[in-house]
Amino acid sequence: MAGSDALTTSDEYQDLLLGSAEFSDFLLGLATMSATLLGADTRTVFCTITVERNGAPSTMSSSSDLGRRLDERQYAADAGPCLTAVRQQSAVLVEDMATDQRWGKYAQAALSEGVQAMLAVPIRTDDSSRAALNCYARKAHAFDEETVSLLETHAASMSRILRLALRLHAPQAYPEHLRRALKSRAVVDAAIALIMLQHRGGRDGALELLQLAAVSSNRRIQQIATDIVDGGSFSAARLDGG
Amino acid sequence: MYSEGTGGPEELNDAAEQRRGAAQRFRDTELPLVKLWTYYYGIGGDIDEVSLDAYLNEALDLPAAQVGLITTAMAEMTEGDTE
Incomplete structure (x- = not known):
């Protein structure tokens, strides 16, 4: 898979943060930027971002409806590559969903939606929340070593702005x-x-x-x-x- | 308004009368106690909710400054939206 020319600049992140009325809008922007970064046709690769906050409902933002459905499946099953990446804060690569034995029913669900490969990388935040960037591909082995490394760098580059966004859009402690x-x-x-x-x-x-x-x-x-x-x-x- | 009668010579009677008036007004407004207390707190009130409840049931006397705030809170809350 082709890597894009340049990582997102901090200015672009800031513009996104300032231009997002809601936290979910901001996450959607990040997901879209990430999909663009992969430089691929959005029909074949798409991204979602998952954020779990202590004492607040988790937020998912997807660059496509399919991504949202797949994320929701993981929440329903309370297991899956994204949730593992979020909760264990380590990257999860599923090279071929058809042969990967780790995901049980979720693998079936993903395959039935035409998703063959997945990559989930954690985005470091603070102690009160956990986040991950999830990428889905319609082709097995879509994520090569170079792409994994690119996405890990990209996830690291989002860490700072995501922390800011979490503060800015803190769940309201008081009615x-x-x-x-x-x-x-x-x-x-x-x-x-x-x-x-x-x-x-x-x-x-x-x-x-x-x-x-x-x-x-x-x-x-x-x-x-x-x-x-x-x-x-x-x-x-x-x-x-x- | 609460200002009537303040500073008069019969301060004890005034206080009792004011307390009765406040209790009556509180019953009339049908405000939930917790909402009144929160508003009263917002304008500087220092008495806890239980004491406010006692005052509004004419079972406790409060310092004049707090009484003024309670009366003001009720007046401000009932004069339209509590923005």
């Missing part, structure tokens, strides 16, 4: 209303700290001033607090006769 309360509390606390500093006063007094300001301007506490934090000073000095 929306709790996050709103946390955010609001952070602003209110910052405003209280400022008021206390300016008035050399206590927390209760600062809370009282915030409430007075909210009532007199008919606005919410959080809005007043945001203004104070943004403006860096408490402009309602008139409230306490100052």
Whole structure:
């Protein structure tokens, strides 16, 4: 199989990350880039990327529907080359699905979809997640030594941007209303700290001033607090006769 | 609004009245306690949920600053969306 001319540059990865609204979009981009890298007709070779995160559902992104089906089969069986690569963090090469004895029913499923060879290489992330790039080919022995090496280098090159993406698209630890309360509390606390500093006063007094300001301007506490934090000073000095 | 009556000379009576008013308003709004507590926490509240529950059942007195926040939380939550 022909290797492509050049590995993906970090700029291209960054553009992909910035341009992806969802984590799954980003993974799809990576999968597509990987398929392109293999320089082959996408009808004969395709790629998927699997990410398992602690405490979050795993994500699969495929450059084709067939790839998605094949990944899902592995999840249904809870076994297969991709899952082995993900969970053991080592490359798995299936040169010929018809003769490889390791995959049981999954081999049958792959063969019935016309997949003859597979290569799964881990993508290093951090301790809280595991990932792998999976390549499927319609021809046995499609992945020669050179291709394996190319894909391993490629997987290594994706490691950094994938880590970034995992941080950027972290699974939400708190539901929306709790996050709103946390955010609001952070602003209110910052405003209280400022008021206390300016008035050399206590927390209760600062809370009282915030409430007075909210009532007199008919606005919410959080809005007043945001203004104070943004403006860096408490402009309602008139409230306490100052 | 809660501001009525604050700072008056009969502070003890005011506090009891305010507490009764808050309890009544809480029953009227039919807000879940946990939602009220979360909002109250968001605007700087420092009292735990159990104490808030006790206050709203007129079984506990709270510092004036916290009372103000509870009243404000209920007012802000009922005056439309809680954005």
